[in-house]
Amino acid sequence: MSLLRHGLQALPLCLCVLVLTCAMAHTSAEDLSPKTDPEESSWGLGRLKGLMEPMVTRTRERWQWFWSPGTFRGFMKTYYEDHLKDLGPRTQAWLISSKDSFLNKTRSLCPRLLCKDSAQD
Numbered sequence: 001m002s003l004l005r006h007g008l009q010a011l012p013l014c015l016c017v018l019v020l021t022c023a024m025a026h027t028s029a030e031d032l033s034p035k036t037d038p039e040e041s042s043w044g045l046g047r048l049k050g051l052m053e054p055m056v057t058r059t060r061e062r063w064q065w066f067w068s069p070g071t072f073r074g075f076m077k078t079y080y081e082d083h084l085k086d087l088g089p090r091t092q093a094w095l096i097s098s099k100d101s102f103l104n105k106t107r108s109l110c111p112r113l114l115c116k117d118s119a120q121d
Contacts, residue, residue: 065071
């Protein structure tokens with residue numbers, strides 16, 4: 001059982017090593033030699049910008065509908081109605097119950113001689 005558990009824990013590491021080995025096997029010696037110009041290197045700023053710009057543009061276009069005034073206003077209206085509409089009365093009820101709970105705890109800690117009820121006299 002212990003051997004099985006350790007084998008399952010080592011599985012992700014073995015998979016990672018396998019992927020790295022395959023990736024290194026497909027690279028040529030030219031890819032491993034350092035480039036002098038950062039723009040010529042395979043991960044230069046120009047290449048990185050070229051990869052990121054279309055992705056950012058697609059994401060912006062996909063979410064454009066959400067940021068339109070009608071959709072965002074509808075979302076905020078629904079959120080207000082679901083969560084904030086009765087916030088005032090809920091807050092007041094919570095404050096009253098918290099105050100009552102605090103007073104009850106304080107009275108239970110108070111010695112009987114100091115905190116006599118006036119009804120007991």
